[in-house]
Amino acid sequence: MAFQAQAGTLMATIVIVSQLTMLWKDNFFFRWGTRIVVAYAVADSMGWSLYYLNTRFWTPFTTKGEWWWMLAVLAGLMLYFRLSRQYGWVAKYPLGLQLGLGVGVASVAMLRAQILDQVVWTVRDLFTAKTTMEVFNAIVAFVAVASVVSYFFFTREHTGVLKVSAFVGRAFMMASIAVIWAGDYIWAMAILAGVLTFLVNSFVKGLLLGMPV
Amino acid sequence: MAQKVEQKTIWDQLGMIDYRYIYAVFLVLLVIPVIQPVGIPMKIGPTTQIYYNTIMNLPKGSFILFHNWVSLDIWSDMGPIIIVTFKMLWSIPKDQDITIIMYQSTSDAAIKIHDLLKAECKPPQWRLDTYGQTWVDLGYQLVYASELTMAATAANFKAVVTKDYYGTEIEKIPAIQRVMKKAAPYDVLNAYDFDLMIWGSWGCTDPDVYVRQWWTAGSPPYALPQLFMTIGNCVPNAMPYYGKDKPIRAFIPGAAGAAELELLTGFKGDGMKMADITDLGGIGTVTFFILGNLAFLGKKFLTKKEE
Numbered sequence: 001m002a003f004q005a006q007a008g009t010l011m012a013t014i015v016i017v018s019q020l021t022m023l024w025k026d027n028f029f030f031r032w033g034t035r036i037v038v039a040y041a042v043a044d045s046m047g048w049s050l051y052y053l054n055t056r057f058w059t060p061f062t063t064k065g066e067w068w069w070m071l072a073v074l075a076g077l078m079l080y081f082r083l084s085r086q087y088g089w090v091a092k093y094p095l096g097l098q099l100g101l102g103v104g105v106a107s108v109a110m111l112r113a114q115i116l117d118q119v120v121w122t123v124r125d126l127f128t129a130k131t132t133m134e135v136f137n138a139i140v141a142f143v144a145v146a147s148v149v150s151y152f153f154f155t156r157e158h159t160g161v162l163k164v165s166a167f168v169g170r171a172f173m174m175a176s177i178a179v180i181w182a183g184d185y186i187w188a189m190a191i192l193a194g195v196l197t198f199l200v201n202s203f204v205k206g207l208l209l210g211m212p213v
Numbered sequence: 214m215a216q217k218v219e220q221k222t223i224w225d226q227l228g229m230i231d232y233r234y235i236y237a238v239f240l241v242l243l244v245i246p247v248i249q250p251v252g253i254p255m256k257i258g259p260t261t262q263i264y265y266n267t268i269m270n271l272p273k274g275s276f277i278l279f280h281n282w283v284s285l286d287i288w289s290d291m292g293p294i295i296i297v298t299f300k301m302l303w304s305i306p307k308d309q310d311i312t313i314i315m316y317q318s319t320s321d322a323a324i325k326i327h328d329l330l331k332a333e334c335k336p337p338q339w340r341l342d343t344y345g346q347t348w349v350d351l352g353y354q355l356v357y358a359s360e361l362t363m364a365a366t367a368a369n370f371k372a373v374v375t376k377d378y379y380g381t382e383i384e385k386i387p388a389i390q391r392v393m394k395k396a397a398p399y400d401v402l403n404a405y406d407f408d409l410m411i412w413g414s415w416g417c418t419d420p421d422v423y424v425r426q427w428w429t430a431g432s433p434p435y436a437l438p439q440l441f442m443t444i445g446n447c448v449p450n451a452m453p454y455y456g457k458d459k460p461i462r463a464f465i466p467g468a469a470g471a472a473e474l475e476l477l478t479g480f481k482g483d484g485m486k487m488a489d490i491t492d493l494g495g496i497g498t499v500t501f502f503i504l505g506n507l508a509f510l511g512k513k514f515l516t517k518k519e520e
Binding site: 121 | 361434
């Protein structure tokens with residue numbers, strides 16, 4: 001293992017172990033490791049921001065005379081006025097611009113992709129399903145959508161048919177949450193597995209025992 | 214006055230196991246497959262099969278856009294998917310004439326990917342010899358700083374991406390020129406120019422964003438088919454868009470999905486090992502669930518109440 005890789009492995013191992021000590025209890029070593037990670041993330045982000053400021057704004061401005069890019073920089077700098085109580089209002093303009101553009105870009109596509117298409121697909125799948133499994137899936141999806149929507153129907157008291165459908169909708173939502181939680185749990189376990197794999201393979205085998213990794 | 218000593222039943226003791234013992238058991242369970250892979254059997258699911266078929270059966274002369282937005286902190290879960298996908302892409306025969314344009318949107322993964330491209334995921338010699346003609350590496354590109362940046366990229370790459378990894382302006386790269394000519398406007402590289410987008414992310418709301426900006430946006434809509442590399446808990450967010458005529462044609466969820474893909478392609482890697490680890494961890498989880506519930510139910514129904 002080259003010296004650079006050895007140093008990297010050692011540094012990563014120290015930080016990983018510092019974070020794992022939290023399993024025992026909060027301690028100085030854990031807080032130190034956390035700060036190292038935060039400092040790295042901030043430095044990385046600042047570095048890339050400076051790189052983009054240079055390549056996307058400063059260089060086109062100074063070499064090609066494309067001055068209009070500096071308007072974006074100006075808008076960005078205006079955001080810092082939010083740190084002032086007296087001139088905080090200045091930050092509202094670039095923030096409003098950003099918000100407006102964001103909402104504008106997302107909302108039209110959102111209307112189609114997340115509402116209209118979903119309604120169409122939910123019904124259409126019932127009639128285009130070919131295999132038994134596809135038919136089953138389409139029916140489950142249709143019942144789930146209809147019942148969950150009925151659960152959020154608040155203009156009438158949940159009695160009679162609405163009570164039953166709202167109950168079914170709640171069951172679907174609970175099942176859905178359980179799936180998300182289980183997935184989240186497995187994901188967290190995979191991350192821990194990755195950390196342990198690194199410690200065993202790179203640190204113990206590679207660095208301490210000098211075995212090929 | 215004599216103090217009354219409370220007798221702890223077996224159910225109390227079971228329910229009060231020190232959590233540090235549970236952590237220790239988990240660590241042991243998770244480390245076993247790292248040292249010695251167990252090889253827990255698995256079967257290949259339909260989405261994995263579709264993912265494989267979509268890539269390997271692309272029509273001749275297709276253009277693929279590969280966007281990786283996976284950072285190193287979740288590499289253990291998603292890295293195996295990216296590695297096996299790269300191996301699949303590189304295994305497509307030369308006469309299929311598939312052009313690949315790729316970029317990474319996390320700075321740490323960009324470093325990792327370039328290490329991989331020199332070693333485990335090294336392209337075949339004919340690809341290396343034809344860099345710029347059959348594939349282009351755009352390196353680290355901050356395409357997903359916000360949805361606005363993504364929308365701008367989908368409409369015109371030049372708005373966000375100016376140079377490739379080696380510093381060549383993208384308009385001067387022959388592969389980019391060829392891809393640009395696929396659909397009007399012929400002097401702009403945008404979402405219309407691609408036949409397939411393979412993207413990786415661990416943000417569970419990202420399917421909404423990618424579908425909005427690469428499928429629904431545009432006039433007429435870009436309708437760019439997508440393959441999604443993700444983590445297990447983002448599957449419910451991908452499902453509404455999943456289907457043969459829907460935006461997400463297939464997805465690979467986490468290391469377990471990667472293991473299926475490795476099994477299918479024969480490119481054995483860390484996915485199977487990771488799947489072993491999470492499977493063993495899952496067995497431990499279920500065991501502790503059962504013990505916890507036994508403690509609760511035992512205490513509730515089997516403990517004698519004081520008169």
